[in-house]
Structure formats: C-alpha cells, structure tokens
Amino acid sequence: MDFFAQQARVRGSSRRLVALFVLAVVAIVTAIDAVVWFTMGHHPAPGEPASSNLPLLFASSLAVLAGIGFSSLFRIMSLSGGGKAVAxxxxxxxxxxxxxxxxxxxxxxxxxxxxxxxxxxxxxxxxxxxxxxxxxxxxxxxxxxxxxxxxxxxxxxxxxxxxxxxxxxxxxxxxxGDMRLNIRLMGLLFGILVLSVVGRQVIWFGGGRSNRRDGGGGQVWMIGLALIVVGYIGYFFGRLIQAAVARSRESLAxxxxxxxxxxxxxxxxxxxxxxxxxxxxxxxxxxxxxxxxxxxxxxxxxxxxxxxxxxxxxxxxxxxxxxxxxxxxxxxxxxxQAAAAPPAATTTPKPGGPSGMPGMAMPPVLPAVLAGAAAAAGSPTAAAGFQRAAAVHQSMPAALSEAVKQPESALAVMLALALSLQAELQPAQRRIVADAFGDDVQQVVQTMVGEVEALPPIARLPLVAMAFPVLKQLSDGRQQTLLDTLDALVKVDGRVDLNEYCLARLLRLQLQEARQPRRTPIDGLKKLPACRDSVILVCTVVAAAGCSDEASARRAWLLAMQNAFPGEAIEWTPPPAAWQAPFERALDDLDGLMPMAKELVIQSLARAIDADGMVSVEEAELLRVICASLHCPVPA
CATH class of the missing domain: 3.30.2010.10 (Metalloproteases ("zincins"), catalytic domain)
Known part of the structure; x- marks a missing residue:
C-alpha cells in the first residue's frame, strides 16, 4: 500500500466521519425535540381543538443545530494555528x-x-x-x-x-494527510459534546435552585433526566466516531x-x-x-x-x-535487572556515509503492507535510507548547524545559500542584501559564505528543513522580505540556476503555508487528462535538467510520456528559456489532481530521472520541490 492509496482511505474516512456526525446530530436533535414536545408542547384535552407543535419543534431543532454548528466552528477556528495550537x-x-x-x-x-x-x-x-x-x-x-x-x-x-x-x-x-482530518474531528466532537457540558451545568445549577425553592419540581427533574440522556447520546456518538476513524489509520501508521x-x-x-x-x-x-x-x-x-x-x-x-x-x-x-545494575558506559557509533548513488533523494515515509516492510527490514541495505539521512545530518558544518537555531542567523544562512559562486555577480548580490536588510546583515551573510561553500550539495535542502522552525518565528513582514530578496538574488544575472530556484520555491511554499495553515490545499478532484499540458511541461523541465544534451533529454521525456499517457503521440518541445513562471503555474495546476493521478505524475517523473541510471543532486532537489508543491512524499 502506498501514500496515494492511503490518501484515498483518508478521503473514505472523511466520508465516514461526515455520515457518523450527521447521525449523531440527528439523534441529538430528535431526543431534544421529544423532550421539548413532551414538556412544552400542546397536548389538547378531550374535546379541545388540536394545535400544531411544528413551529415549536422547528425552533427547537434550529436552536440545537445552530448550537452544534457554531460550537464546532468555534473549536476549529480556535485551532487555526495548526499543530502548535493543538499541542x-x-x-x-x-x-x-x-x-x-x-x-x-x-x-x-x-x-x-x-x-x-x-x-x-x-x-x-x-x-x-x-x-x-x-x-x-x-x-x-x-x-x-x-x-x-x-x-x-x-x-x-x-x-x-x-x-x-x-x-x-x-x-x-x-x-x-491524517492531521487535517484529525483537527476537523476535534471540532466536530466539540460541537457534539458541548451540549452535554451545557446540560450538566443546567442540571447542577437549575436543579439546585429548584430543590431549594420547591423541593425539586417534577418538570425540572424531567428536563434534567432528558439532558443527561442527550449528554450520553453525544458522548456515545463522539467516542464512536473517534474509534471508527482512528483504528485502521493507527495500524497503517x-x-x-x-x-x-x-x-x-x-x-x-x-x-x-x-x-x-x-x-x-x-x-x-x-x-x-x-x-x-x-x-x-x-x-x-x-x-x-x-x-x-x-x-x-x-x-x-x-x-x-x-x-x-x-x-x-x-x-x-x-x-x-537493568534498572538495578550500575549504568554502563556506552558510545554512540557514527552512521556510515551515504550509501547508494551520490545525490540520491532521501526515501520518504510510505505506508506499506507489513509483510513487505518486515521483509525489507532483513535485507543488508534495509537501513540505508535512514543512515543516509543521519549521515547528511552529521555532515553539516557545526557553524551552520548552530546558526539555523536562531531566527536572524538562520535568515542569514538562507541568503548565503542563494549567493552565486561567480565573483562578477557577488557585488550586485551584496547590494541587494544590504538594501533589504542593512549592512549588518549583509556582513553576517558574507561571513557564512565559506561555510556554505563547504556544505555538501545534498545537504542544502535538509539544512533549509532544519532552519524552518525558527524561520517561522520571524515576523510576517520579515519573512516576505526574505522571500522577495531570495527572488532578487536568484534573478540577478537574468537567468535562474536550478539549485537557487529550488531553494526559493521551497521556502516560499512552506512559509506561506505555515502563515495560513487552514488555507493549505486539500486533495483535488481533477483527473490527469485535465492537466495534460501541465504534465508535459513539468516532465520536459525535469528531463532537460537531468541531461546534458537535447537527445538524452528527449529520450528521458518520452519514457515519462509513455508512463503518463501510454499510446499517445506527443511531440517533444524543449523547455522555454523563461521556464520558471509557466513551471510554477503547472505545479499549481497539478496540485489540484486527485491522489491517484498525482501518483502517476510522480511515477512518470521518476522514469525520466532514472533514464540515465543515476540521480544527480539537482534532479533530487527538483523532485523534492515538485513533491512538496503537490503535497505528496518523494518516491522511494
């Protein structure tokens, strides 16, 4: 089972969640309407003309629905800060x-x-x-x-x-994709359970006053009993919804x-x-x-x-x-026995260097059937992916690892990563940094250039990942200035280096989503043919980035096209000189695909990248940025 199949399961869980929530609301509304009708409705005596109770029941139902809806919305809005708010x-x-x-x-x-x-x-x-x-x-x-x-x-x-x-x-x-569903579930459960909370308060205070006043009237007792029943209905359905949605996903995790x-x-x-x-x-x-x-x-x-x-x-x-x-x-x-024994001196062995091909992308967390995962665990190279990640982590210069622990120094590291190695471009880039942040920041950036040059190429984007928690602490204005400055540094010579583009695109995407987490795109509904031109362009850019000549790029691109659109005759066109803007529009278009269509796109890109039997750092970084833009993991 892969990530995209799990996305389909999450969508199924969402539908099940909605169905259970509707069932819970119907049960609560029905119970409260029954109590309202019994205690406040018109019950004509023999020979007395009947009067409709529909307006009363309509008002009661509307009040309950409004209470549940506004309570759920309030709780979801209170968690708009995302994971931080929940923690x-x-x-x-x-x-x-x-x-x-x-x-x-x-x-x-x-x-x-x-x-x-x-x-x-x-x-x-x-x-x-x-x-x-x-x-x-x-x-x-x-x-x-x-x-x-x-x-x-x-x-x-x-x-x-x-x-x-x-x-x-x-x-x-x-x-x-479980986290967004989990936050929605928190909001819906709050809406269901809040009525029982209100009910307990009414019973406690209302019942107490009634007892002091008239020894406990039968009507108050009946309302109290009804509120207890309704409260337990909400509790029962709320816990049932949690269990139904969570169990299968925990086994997969x-x-x-x-x-x-x-x-x-x-x-x-x-x-x-x-x-x-x-x-x-x-x-x-x-x-x-x-x-x-x-x-x-x-x-x-x-x-x-x-x-x-x-x-x-x-x-x-x-x-x-x-x-x-x-x-x-x-x-x-x-x-x-171990707790009673004196502690033994231990040493932590350093992980070996990255295995596999130089520049190979780190493997993602992908759901798998347990039998396959367990079988992989026994292979000699089974832990290579995680060892590569640990090796990349340890390969980072100590000065940079320390710098990305504070917001302002992390900002300087990001700017240093975007500086060109060409001496003729550096004066113009220094002026751009000084104009945006001042001479002090520009000088700090210059002191980090040597450390950045010593950074292994495969560690560039992982260093960005490590800096991300503190970059989020910068003010919105300073974050935007950083993104604008990175764009200016990248375009200073009129052309965009692939590594520089990946850095700027990844940071912009992730910082914008962190600022407005609730606006993060959800799974799209579009099918692959609807995004045909975007698929062709993205595959063209990836094929050209990984090949030294047009003939090789065309062969790699054809492999991708055969995987994405088998049997179709599509003509190769080299990527335009100004490829960045149409490329980004294409990525935004592809993000609206349904999960299984995204899987086909990523598989096609992997075919193009693997056409020459090796994966360069540039290809790995570009694929990582594409996957981040499509909100799916990098393929193993």
Missing part, C-alpha cells in the same frame, strides 16, 4: 532548538533526522513534561505547520531506536514506521513497554479525550467499544507474528 491545548511546551538537555537533544536529533529522510520541514517539537505515560501525537493542517508532541514518559523509558519508531509512526500521519526505519524492534519495543509499565500510555491532561484519536497509544484504560487503537497485543503481533504474552513478564524482569 499547547493539552499542556505541551516547546522544546528549544538550542536545548542542552541530553534527553531533549536526542529527541530533536531523532525528529530532525526523520524530517530529512522524509523530505519535509522539521516540525515544531513539544513536550508534555508532566505525563509519565508513553505517548505522542502529530497535529497540524500540513507538514509546514505540523507539531510533534511527546510525553516525558517517552524520554524516560524508551531507547533511541524505540523513540525513533514512535516518531516515525507520527511522521506517517504527517505525510498521509505502525506499518509505515517499520517501512521507514526498516526494523520492527523500535516500535515493537515501545509497545511492549507500554504493556509492561504501570503508567502505560495513559494521559492526565484535562483535554485528553479531544486528542485521543491522534495519539500513539490509548489515553485511558482500554475499552473495546471506544478504543481508538487496536489492542496492544494485536499491534505487537502484527509486528512480531511469533510474539507470546508470556514474553512480557520476562521483559519486565530484565528491565528491573
């Missing part, structure tokens, strides 16, 4: 980019490496410091505004491999973590520790029910009806088919 709503605190705490530093390193490997910007990182249970979640509208939040229990109880497995599980939600890390021990070990430790994965946060469908594990003791995850043993056996429950007791005993 802070459950007590998460930001993990500083420059933290020196060993546990937090390890957490940041793991998340940064997973982000590099998956081709997405590093998310905001949050910690629930008062939660001893092992749990985590990812939230946001898109990878550009995502936040990953873990509990203190993860840091205290998990090894690095286990933490890596949990983080990979959460990143699968980032890439598979477990498989994705294995596919990504290429080993089952990490995530399986984390699940076993949840089963062994008394805290398990439980949370103490007041709003834990709102995020129950996002979490790595259950937020409270397992309940088969309302469980948002498959049972723990079922999840473990899916990862390790031969696992038996008795093994948990042995593991618990070994953990106790």
């Amino acid at each position: 802070e709503s459950v007590g998460g605190v930001p993990v500083p980019v420059d933290t020196r705490d060993p546990q937090l530093r390890q957490l940041r390193n793991v998340i940064e490496e997973v982000a590099i490997a998956s081709g997405v910007p590093v998310p905001d990182i949050y910690l629930m410091a008062d939660e001893p249970g092992i749990n985590a979640f990812a939230a946001g509208y898109s990878p550009s505004d995502a936040a990953v939040c873990v509990t203190q229990g993860c840091l205290d109880n998990l090894s690095r491999d286990e933490l890596q497995g949990v983080v990979a599980h959460e990143f699968s939600h980032v890439l598979n 477990d498989a994705s973590a294995v596919q990504f890390t290429r080993q089952t021990d990490g995530i399986a070990g984390a699940l076993k520790k949840i089963a062994i430790l008394s805290e398990g994965s439980e949370l103490q946060a007041v709003r834990k029910h709102e995020v129950a469908h996002m979490l790595f594990g259950e937020s409270e003791p397992f309940n088969a009806l309302f469980a948002t995850h498959p049972p723990l043993l079922e999840r473990i056996r899916a990862l390790e088919p031969g696992f038996r429950e008795e093994e948990l007791a042995r593991l618990a005993a070994s953990m106790q």
Whole structure:
C-alpha cells in the first residue's frame, strides 16, 4: 500500500466521519425535540381543538443545530494555528532548538533526522513534561505547520531506536494527510459534546435552585433526566466516531514506521513497554479525550467499544507474528535487572556515509503492507535510507548547524545559500542584501559564505528543513522580505540556476503555508487528462535538467510520456528559456489532481530521472520541490 492509496482511505474516512456526525446530530436533535414536545408542547384535552407543535419543534431543532454548528466552528477556528495550537491545548511546551538537555537533544536529533529522510520541514517539537505515560501525537493542517508532541514518559523509558519508531509512526500521519482530518474531528466532537457540558451545568445549577425553592419540581427533574440522556447520546456518538476513524489509520501508521526505519524492534519495543509499565500510555491532561484519536497509544484504560487503537497485543503481533504474552513478564524482569545494575558506559557509533548513488533523494515515509516492510527490514541495505539521512545530518558544518537555531542567523544562512559562486555577480548580490536588510546583515551573510561553500550539495535542502522552525518565528513582514530578496538574488544575472530556484520555491511554499495553515490545499478532484499540458511541461523541465544534451533529454521525456499517457503521440518541445513562471503555474495546476493521478505524475517523473541510471543532486532537489508543491512524499 502506498501514500496515494492511503490518501484515498483518508478521503473514505472523511466520508465516514461526515455520515457518523450527521447521525449523531440527528439523534441529538430528535431526543431534544421529544423532550421539548413532551414538556412544552400542546397536548389538547378531550374535546379541545388540536394545535400544531411544528413551529415549536422547528425552533427547537434550529436552536440545537445552530448550537452544534457554531460550537464546532468555534473549536476549529480556535485551532487555526495548526499543530502548535493543538499541542499547547493539552499542556505541551516547546522544546528549544538550542536545548542542552541530553534527553531533549536526542529527541530533536531523532525528529530532525526523520524530517530529512522524509523530505519535509522539521516540525515544531513539544513536550508534555508532566505525563509519565508513553505517548505522542502529530497535529497540524500540513507538514509546514505540523507539531510533534511527546510525553516525558517517552524520554524516560524508551531507547533511541524505540523513540525513533514512535516518531516515525507520527511522521506517517504527517505525510498521509491524517492531521487535517484529525483537527476537523476535534471540532466536530466539540460541537457534539458541548451540549452535554451545557446540560450538566443546567442540571447542577437549575436543579439546585429548584430543590431549594420547591423541593425539586417534577418538570425540572424531567428536563434534567432528558439532558443527561442527550449528554450520553453525544458522548456515545463522539467516542464512536473517534474509534471508527482512528483504528485502521493507527495500524497503517505502525506499518509505515517499520517501512521507514526498516526494523520492527523500535516500535515493537515501545509497545511492549507500554504493556509492561504501570503508567502505560495513559494521559492526565484535562483535554485528553479531544486528542485521543491522534495519539500513539490509548489515553485511558482500554475499552473495546471506544478504543481508538487496536489492542496492544494485536499491534505487537502484527509486528512480531511469533510474539507470546508470556514474553512480557520476562521483559519486565530484565528491565528491573537493568534498572538495578550500575549504568554502563556506552558510545554512540557514527552512521556510515551515504550509501547508494551520490545525490540520491532521501526515501520518504510510505505506508506499506507489513509483510513487505518486515521483509525489507532483513535485507543488508534495509537501513540505508535512514543512515543516509543521519549521515547528511552529521555532515553539516557545526557553524551552520548552530546558526539555523536562531531566527536572524538562520535568515542569514538562507541568503548565503542563494549567493552565486561567480565573483562578477557577488557585488550586485551584496547590494541587494544590504538594501533589504542593512549592512549588518549583509556582513553576517558574507561571513557564512565559506561555510556554505563547504556544505555538501545534498545537504542544502535538509539544512533549509532544519532552519524552518525558527524561520517561522520571524515576523510576517520579515519573512516576505526574505522571500522577495531570495527572488532578487536568484534573478540577478537574468537567468535562474536550478539549485537557487529550488531553494526559493521551497521556502516560499512552506512559509506561506505555515502563515495560513487552514488555507493549505486539500486533495483535488481533477483527473490527469485535465492537466495534460501541465504534465508535459513539468516532465520536459525535469528531463532537460537531468541531461546534458537535447537527445538524452528527449529520450528521458518520452519514457515519462509513455508512463503518463501510454499510446499517445506527443511531440517533444524543449523547455522555454523563461521556464520558471509557466513551471510554477503547472505545479499549481497539478496540485489540484486527485491522489491517484498525482501518483502517476510522480511515477512518470521518476522514469525520466532514472533514464540515465543515476540521480544527480539537482534532479533530487527538483523532485523534492515538485513533491512538496503537490503535497505528496518523494518516491522511494
């Protein structure tokens, strides 16, 4: 199973969510209308003319629908800040980019490496410091505004491999489009459950006053009982919706973590520790029910009806088919012995250099059937993708790694990345930087030029990914000035270098989405023939970028066309000299494709790139930018 099939599943989950939500609303409206009719409706005595209750019931239904609708809208709007807003709503605190705490530093390193490997910007990182249970979640509208939040229990109880497995599980939600659905679900559940909250308050205060006044009137008692029933209807349907939407996606996320890390021990070990430790994965946060469908594990003791995850043993056996429950007791005993033994000195081996072809794009987190992922885990080169990401992470000069931890110095690094190596262009570029940001920033940029020149080419965009969390902290005006300056630097010589274009396009796309996360495009509905010209142009640009002569570019382009439009006779046309503007319009057009059509486009581009049997850094960067523009992961 791949990313695009999972996108179709998410769309199916959205339809199921809407159906269950409508069913819940109908049940609540019906229950309240029945109470209103019984307590306030006209019930004529024998011989008395009947009077219609329809206006009363219509007003009651309208009031309930308005209450649910406005409550849901209010909650969704309160989460318009994306992943950051969700993490802070459950007590998460930001993990500083420059933290020196060993546990937090390890957490940041793991998340940064997973982000590099998956081709997405590093998310905001949050910690629930008062939660001893092992749990985590990812939230946001898109990878550009995502936040990953873990509990203190993860840091205290998990090894690095286990933490890596949990983080990979959460990143699968980032890439598979689950996060936007999760935020919508939070809003809809709030709309359903808010009536029960109001009902409890009315019972508490109204019932108390009635008891003091007349010993508890029957009418107040009846209304109170009705509100309790309606409250439980809302609670029942709300929890049922969470369970229905979340369970299948959690199983897929477990498989994705294995596919990504290429080993089952990490995530399986984390699940076993949840089963062994008394805290398990439980949370103490007041709003834990709102995020129950996002979490790595259950937020409270397992309940088969309302469980948002498959049972723990079922999840473990899916990862390790031969696992038996008795093994948990042995593991618990070994953990106790390890805790009692004096700590042994350990060394962390450095990962080897990047394997495979130079410039090969980092593999993404792609959902896979577990059997295939487990088989891959046993191969000699299984962990190569993640090792490449770790190697790229470690290859970055220390000065640049430190610089991207602060907003202003990260801004200077981005400008230094856009500077040309041609001496005759540098004076004009220095003037552009000085005019935009002042002489002080221009001088800082110049001091970083040497470090940027020493940066391995394959590490350019990963460095941008690492800088992204602090670049988002810049004011909107300063972000826009940065983007405008990058465009000016790129065009200073009248032509656009491919590497410079990729840098400017990627930053502009991700910063704009981070500023307005709710406006991030959702899955389109267009089919491939509707975007035929855009597909042809994008494939033409990619083929020309990866080949040194037109004949080779034409052969690569033909391979892409045969994959995208088999049997059609399409004439090759070299890309125009001013290709950037039509190329960007084509990318925006392709972003409106339905998921399976996007898959065909990415497969076609991969055919063109692989036509000569090698993948250059330029091709890898261009493909990464195209995939970011289409909101899908880089192909493995």
